Amino acid sequence: MRIKIQGGVEIRLQGKPNQEVDETVAVRSIALLGEDYPGLRPIINVAAGQRVRAGERLFTDRRRPGLVYTAPVAGTVRAIAHGRRRSLDSIVIDVEGDEAVEFERPAQPDRMTVQSLLMASGGWQALRTRPFGRIADAAAVPDAVFVTAIDTAPLAGDPAPVIRRFETWFRLGAGALRHLTDGSVYVCQAADASLPDVEGTTTVRFSGRHPAGLPSTHIHHIHPVGEGRMVWHIGYQDVIAIGCLLDTGRIWTRRVIALTGPGTHNPRLALAPPGANLRDLFGNGLTGPAVQLLSGSPLGGAAEHFLRRYDVQAAAIPHQPPPRRSLLSRYLRPPDDERAPPPLIPNAVHERAAPCAILPAPFLRAISTGDAETAAKLGALELVEEDLALLNYVDGSGTDYGALLRATLDELEDRL
Known part of the structure; x- marks a missing residue:
């Protein structure tokens, strides 16, 4: 199936990344950010100074106790910051070592075993819903699952080389998603992408300007939602992470992050841990001190110290003075x-x-x-x-x- 998106806007900015992956980036700290999980009521299971393994439980949600949030890397918990009414602001971990929790892999995956594995390992949060954009409810069965394997945001990296590099894990992860729905699993990709076909899934090719790469665009054209209709969607790197978990019994402690924008001398792809410190990611590659770092694209990114949960891009943008409000406005x-x-x-x-x-x-x-x-x-x-x-x-x-x-x-x- 091929779908061409009409309209859209092409935003031309400097700083498109080189598509070769830099594996030498040294990240000293990562963080889990509470704002990535709206409505979270955390029960914290660790303390500052405690050593944790990759995949070890950090906290759970009072409202959904079966949903576990785990450490994305091995290291030492540096700080736990709370917001209003004891909400979670952040948990910062200093990265050190490669110790990891070993999860039991299902011999014959089915809905129950795949769901239990993802809930215990912290991988379930990758699945989000339409409508409302919330973390999926494990008790629900979606009408379909959408895999977003295309990115048309300004300066975004190309998903295709990343998927081909981790093709075995991508196949395993996409295949496991079939157990979570009675409907179809749609792998949405660029029209000219050469990606592996996964048995039991449906390939849909999209072309056009941004927002051709957004999940909502794909859902609208293939399986619109509304009253009584609900689907889930997941990013391609989280699919790879599910495949890694099924193959090795360990969580995938890396992501391929696009380091972009006119504020960096060396826009590129980097292999780094989830939630990485943005200063560590860009290192000495910034054009000067007056640069703002965004988690996400220059279009919709947020000024942060750490990479947000669902972002696989970071942008360095030179600071600009705020626009003056006119007398008319x-x-x-x-x-x-x-x-x-x-x-x-x-x-x-x-x-x-x-x-x-x-x-x-x-x-x-x-x-x-x-x-x-x-x-x-x-x-x-x-x-x-x-x-x-x-x-x-x-x-x-x-x-x-x-x-x-x-x-x-x-x-x-x-x-x-």
């Missing part, structure tokens, strides 16, 4: 509510940047005014924050439409 913004988004003036660029089948003007008005019911009718249930990053980029108003969408999705989820 100050006049248009209601004086009694500085947080209210400015009036939306739709144009052709909004149409190209909008997610598939979304009418940008009425949709953005709905989420801006808190009209969750209208937003749902206009397609909100198919989307998450990353799907509105292009609109944030082209809009220029400074409004964070992703945050407005999340507030809308939370309201719709609470109604269930």
Whole structure:
């Protein structure tokens, strides 16, 4: 199956990575970030100064006690930081050694054994849902599973060479996903990619500009979600990680990270641990001290000290002064509510940047005014924050439409 995405926006930036993988990057610390897991109520099982193995339990969730969060590397817990109301801010681990927990591998994988292995090893968090973009519920059975093996974000690395390098693990991981659904497993890839065909899965080739590589785009064209319909999706490197776990009994303690952006002398791919310290990743390759490091792409990345759970790209961007607000924008913004988004003036660029089948003007008005019911009718249930990053980029108003969408999705989820 081939699908060509119309519209979209091509963002041209300096700093596209060399596709050869650098295996010499030395990462001294990693972190698990609480913001990667919204709604988490952690029960911490380790203490600062404690030595941990890769795959060892760090904490669980009070609301979902069977869901285990494990150390992605071996090392020593340096710090545990809490946020408001004892929420988890971060757990920082100093990387040292290669000790790892040995998990029992199923001789004949089925839904129960694959699910139990992923829950115990910390791999289950790789599976996320549409609608709402939450970690999958182990008690549910999705209508389909989508593997995202394409990346059209600005300066992103090419998934194809990574998948070919770890082809055996990718095949094992993708094959295991068949046990988690009664429907199809779709492997979504670029139209010109030469990836291995996995028995029992369906290959779908996408072409076009960004957002052609986003899971929501694939889901909309193949298996739209909404009331009573639910699918899961997973990134290609997490599929490789599942294959590693099934093959070796150990978690995969590496990821291939694209180090990109105009703020680095040496944009490249690097083999590094999940949650790596961004300063360690870029090392001495930055163009100067006035550089901001983002976890994610320049389009939708967040300023962080460590790589976020689902990111396989980091960007170095020279600092820029914040835009000055014009007298007109100050006049248009209601004086009694500085947080209210400015009036939306739709144009052709909004149409190209909008997610598939979304009418940008009425949709953005709905989420801006808190009209969750209208937003749902206009397609909100198919989307998450990353799907509105292009609109944030082209809009220029400074409004964070992703945050407005999340507030809308939370309201719709609470109604269930």
